[in-house]
Amino acid sequence: MGVVIGKGSIKKLKSFVDELSPYKTAIITNTTLEKLWLGKILEQVSATPIVIPDGEEFKSLETARQIWKELLEIGFTRKSLIIGLGGGVVTDLAAFVASTFMRGTYLGLIPTTLLAQVDAAIGGKTGINFEGKNIIGTFYLPEFVITDPETLKTLPEVEILNGLGEVVKYGILDSGVYRKLKFFRGIDEGLIGECVNVKLRIVEKDMRERGRRRILNLGHTVGHAMEKVSGYRIKHGFAVSIGLMASALIAEKINGFDSGKVEELLDRFNLPKKHSFEPKELLKVMKMDKKAWYGRLVFVLPEDIGKVAVREVDEKTVSTVLEAMRDDSGHN
Ligand SMILES: NC(=O)c1ccc[n+]([C@@H]2O[C@H](COP(=O)([O-])OP(=O)(O)OC[C@H]3O[C@@H](n4cnc5c(N)ncnc54)[C@H](O)[C@@H]3O)[C@@H](O)[C@H]2O)c1
Structure with a gap:
């Protein structure tokens, strides 16, 4: 797993994606990050954004199911890449979806909260809430994690x-x-x-x-x-x-x-x-x-x-x- 941490490192995304050369790329993010940081991603890579509502309650089986469906519709394969852009809710969910779709696609994470940067996006635990917090999940390592402290500037x-x-x-x-x-x-x-x-x-x-x-x-x-x-x-x-x-x-x-x-x-x-x-x-x-x-x-x-x-x-x-x-x- 490659972790890059640095001011402006978000601009390196293109080189990571080029190296993996995925068949397709999807970006899972939420409505808050969509407004703030998604543009920085889409100007570098061509990808399908999948935007979920903001909130812990959306780290759910229902959201995962909707995303699996959307991935099927866009012809996603195992050699495709899921990028999770957001806090721990998004990175946990994106990683869970990546680890389960067709037994595992490529995964890249761009954590944007301090908690996700130092914790949630590191260490390979994925999860969704089901009758309790993080009851369903897998261990799955991303191909890369890009941590840009600049993203914290918009964080409350x-x-x-x-x-x-x-x-x-x-x-x-x-x-x-x-x-x-x-x-x-x-x-x-x-x-x-x-x-x-x-x-x-x-x-x-x-x-x-x-x-x-x-x-x-x-x-x-x-x-x-x-x-x-x-x-x-x-x-x-x-x-x-x-x-x-x-x-x-x-x-x-x-x-x-x-x-x-x-x-x-x-x-x-x-x-x-x-x-x-x-x-x-x-x-x-x-x-x-x-x-x-x-x-x-x-x-x-x-x-x-x-x-x-x-x-x-x-x-x-x-x-x-x-x-x-x-x-x-x-x-x-
Ligand atoms: N996998 C693990 O090892 C692990 C470890 C710790 C926590 N977690 C999980 O992480 C989740 C909590 O993560 P969190 O604290 O990051 O919460 P979060 O993902 O809900 O983010 C907090 C809020 O900040 C917003 N936000 C995120 N980045 C922003 C930015 N750059 N600018 C402005 N707003 C921004 C989000 O939209 C959200 O409203 C929990 O579900 C927890 O179970 C997982």
């Missing part, structure tokens, strides 16, 4: 913050990213590139999440539970931020980790650290998580910056920490 501030939740996670997993965040000078190709490298290094050794890849779930045990309990009203990156704080505080109790290091990063970006959920409800959901181990509470815990371990944690410790993090003043 709240979506930048959403992505920063995951960026802070990389900062705990890796001391290089941590230093970049401590001396933060803005989101640029250097920071995005370091985050991508952290993920690629981990995924390379364990694409199907049988072992090491689990460490990427740092902050997600509590984060996913909050998303679920809130009916997905809380943004993923914000849930992860609170989840990171929870992991840091649990780690402090278990191995003496200095949770102040995580708190400092979250404060720097004004990311949330408190929640207004009922700890009992969160615990119930955590035990049923698809990534949980048969009802046990398993956490990725920092031991130091750049060093984490996967540990089972007793319910009492988790509930004490969640209770201490409560703030019922109406945030979240």
Whole structure:
């Protein structure tokens, strides 16, 4: 998989497409990106745009079905190319469609949110929501990923913050990213590139999440539970931020980790650290998580910056920490 990250890299799309020389090309995007960035693509390559409505609810089997149908109608083959242009919703869906249509077409991704650039478009997980989030999906690697930080210029501030939740996670997993965040000078190709490298290094050794890849779930045990309990009203990156704080505080109790290091990063970006959920409800959901181990509470815990371990944690410790993090003043 070739990942290119750089200012203006979107202009390199033509050379990637020329090299693959696909029979046909289709671009899956949504109505928001259609107005902002689709033109930049169509001026380089001749392709059929497939535009879906904007929203997580369209990462669905029904949308996939409509796209499969459209691909058949335009005579798409396996030697054809699907390009996903958008945030994680579009890149997950485009990758799912590419991996399933005729057992797999060529795939290229152009992630346009910070979250998709550092996370969703990297690592080969595809998916759609079906009776639950990301229930149906495949592992499928794209031929190329083009990440242009320029596309973030049109991204609303709240979506930048959403992505920063995951960026802070990389900062705990890796001391290089941590230093970049401590001396933060803005989101640029250097920071995005370091985050991508952290993920690629981990995924390379364990694409199907049988072992090491689990460490990427740092902050997600509590984060996913909050998303679920809130009916997905809380943004993923914000849930992860609170989840990171929870992991840091649990780690402090278990191995003496200095949770102040995580708190400092979250404060720097004004990311949330408190929640207004009922700890009992969160615990119930955590035990049923698809990534949980048969009802046990398993956490990725920092031991130091750049060093984490996967540990089972007793319910009492988790509930004490969640209770201490409560703030019922109406945030979240
Ligand atoms: N496959 C994976 O490994 C993985 C990892 C993390 C998240 N995800 C998935 O990613 C999805 C969330 O992704 P997201 O946070 O990018 O949300 P999103 O795709 O919904 O994008 C957020 C909003 O920003 C808009 N947008 C995107 N790029 C823009 C731009 N450059 N300028 C202006 N507006 C723009 C979108 O239209 C949307 O309204 C979830 O479905 C999640 O399951 C997948």
